[in-house]
Amino acid sequence: MKKSDFYYELPQELIAQDPLEVRSLSRLLVLHRTGAGIGIEHRQFTDILEYLKPGDCLVLNETRVIPARLFALKETTGAKIELLLLRRLSEGSWECIVKPGKRCRENTVLIFGDGLLKGVITGIGTGGNRIIKFEYNGIFEEILDKLGHMPLPPYIKHELKDKNRYQTVYAKNDGSAAAPTAGLHFTKELLEKVKDMGVNLAKITLHVGLGTFRPVKEDDILKHHMHSEYYIIDEEAANSINFAKQNGYRVICVGTTACRTVESASDNNGAVHAKSDMTDIFIYPGYKFKVMDGLITNFHLPESTLIMLVSAFAGHGRTLDAYREAVEHNYRFFSFGDAMLII
Template identity: 65%
Template sequence: MKTADFDYELPQELIAQDPLEQRDSSRLLILDKKTGERTHRIFHDIIDYLHEGDCLVINNTKVIPARLIGEREGTGGKVEVLLLKRKTDNVWETLVKPGKKARPGMRLSFGGGLLHAEVQEVVDEGNRLIRFEYEGIFEEILDQLGQMPLPPYITHQLKDKNRYQTVYAKYEGSAAAPTAGLHFTEELLQQIQEKGVKIARVTLHVGLGTFRPVKVDDVTQHHMHTEFYHVSQEAADIINETKKQGGRVICVGTTSCRTIESAADGQGVVQATEGDTDIFIYPGYQFKVLDCLITNFHLPESTLLMLVSALAGKENIMAAYKEAVEMKYRFFSFGDAMFIQ
């Protein structure tokens, strides 16, 4: 299976640069994974496709302002640090730009000395472990100095930080938003619950694993970066009971999907658990728990595009993407949505 098989043409102007004013007013492409049939609706119509007894799985991770702009002590050279994963209280795994100069021992300063840091070591894929030095509470300093880590294809400044958070974001730790969840409003979630749909809340802190480009020609040789996930006993019980009663498990976003598939045993029973996952889902994968998926439109040749292809079949996905391009759907993080059922 070649990485190039997951390429498609996307005009630059279809990359959404700003969120819509109303979260649930984006477009929604409904894709039948068995027949390939496609229907076009508005996102708040998702409620018509959810049935009593179904379970909606949402990722309640919260994006931290993980992008720090600072300078090298001594030279004053500009440096950008993206926080990926907390290792201990003061030590983070990070992505540093420019990376080549970020050698162990290099000292950094942010916010005019409000925050200092030292590069400790180079780890997997050229990421750096960095130890931070500060007075007070790190989260408060980060809130003051950090920027929302928007993907590089979004060039507009985000006016409202909250628009890169889901309305149910709770546990801080992500370097990117679980973007399929951005379409939900509190009112819509309330209506969904009133319809008899249960909601299971899981956590996966979105890191580089979700977004790192596939650089190998052979898909199976790609290695995912690990991301921390947590499934509570309550969430596991809701999901397992739904399956037992014949309801559908519908994941909001690829991160929720990867979380429950990581937490499931060989019989498809979800366990209450936490840890790091590097699960990589591509065509040929047999889903253990997930039945349906609410998702955004993903980058060409990305692991996310491979995941949705595993669920609906590559031909169905590529045909749906082609139609979405023709109909001028908005793509990527702030773009429109797809429901694979």
């Protein structure tokens, strides 16, 4: 298939710039994969309870976004440098995107927050990324909370006043450069209602990297290569998912990251194994899903790998028809936007 097959017209004013005051008051487009016609309902996210059934397994990604955008000064010249933490390589050592990169060669020393944090460029990584060794006193995560900024997507122009609004309420494990945004719609109270009705929660982790949002540049989508991301599924989560599959219940993934994780960790029979590994799985139309039976997701960018995944699950034409209807009904799009339930 071609990249252009996944294009749709989106007015700029529908790109959500701020999160809603109450997470669960977002709108919910319910897309039915089977049945006559397009099979769409327009609801509110709290109505998700009407579509879940006792015995279903809801898969949540517990990754936590770190405030990975930092600003520094070169020790020698005072030049301003911006960097984005991508991946922890070892204690105190990270792979980073640095701007402007030309000013930052090996052995360059960077100063953050009047000396609260210091970094030395020790090498050049893949794609021109820099390897930086940080020096500090205390706990790195606490220093990062003081100095770092949330790495919001470039289409969000407004400043985020509360960092926690770019975290799910169940975020636990530090490591993501972007939020698993489908989970942003859940409140703790709504999740309690989900559990009370007999739905099991399987908690996994996939640390979202910027590669997930890297534009597809090749017109032939088969030439696109996904960056690898680290995931963890423990025995408890694997058992919950496998119990649902073995007993005729549904596995519903909250977000494309949860989908990619369970599909990566499953065998050809659809059994999910407890493991930690890297995945570069690329899901596009023609893919045969082994585990996922339902998906809660946001509205994604045109021609992105994420809308390709949704199209693989819901059907290419049905997905684009749903997106066009969402535009006509003025849904809010992307990270802080409204949600879809595909069943």
